Amino acid sequence: MPTPSDLPPTPEQISKSVRTLLADVLQRPASEVDLTQRLTALPGMDSLHLVQTVVTCEKQWSIQLDEEELFDVRTGDDLCTLIRRTANAQEDTL
Template sequence: MITPPDPPLPAEQISARVRTLLAEVLQRPPAEVDMTQRLTALPGMDSLHLVQTVVTCESQWNIQLDEEELFDVRTGDDLCALIRRTADAREGTI
């Protein structure tokens, strides 16, 4: 029996989790994390925090984000879109 692929991850679920992860890394309330702002402009964000966030996201969704595509990620929303595309491709939903 063939198991159908998991349904695509809801964008709202990804966004909420990434916002929470960023808030934890930056030690701020999630409401203070603007997902449309450049990640590098978030208060307290540095390269180590960015790497920590990416590694945590990869672990959270059991994915490997493409390094070249990560260079195009500018905002939290961009990161969420990349996570969703990667997870959906892994599940064969794209």
């Protein structure tokens, strides 16, 4: 029987974690991070911060995000959706 840590993350867990991660990377309060906003429009966001965010997300959930799909990520919500889809697909292959 799988334990809670063996289950794929919930959308709420992913959103909370991505918001917190972006806040840490951008050195802003999490309450100021709007996941519906374009990532490139977040104050202080640059390409290095984006790469750091993706790498940290991959490590946190032990996943590998598809590079081609990452090109379609525009908002924090898009990133959360890709993480959830990738984690669920990985769970299905186990």
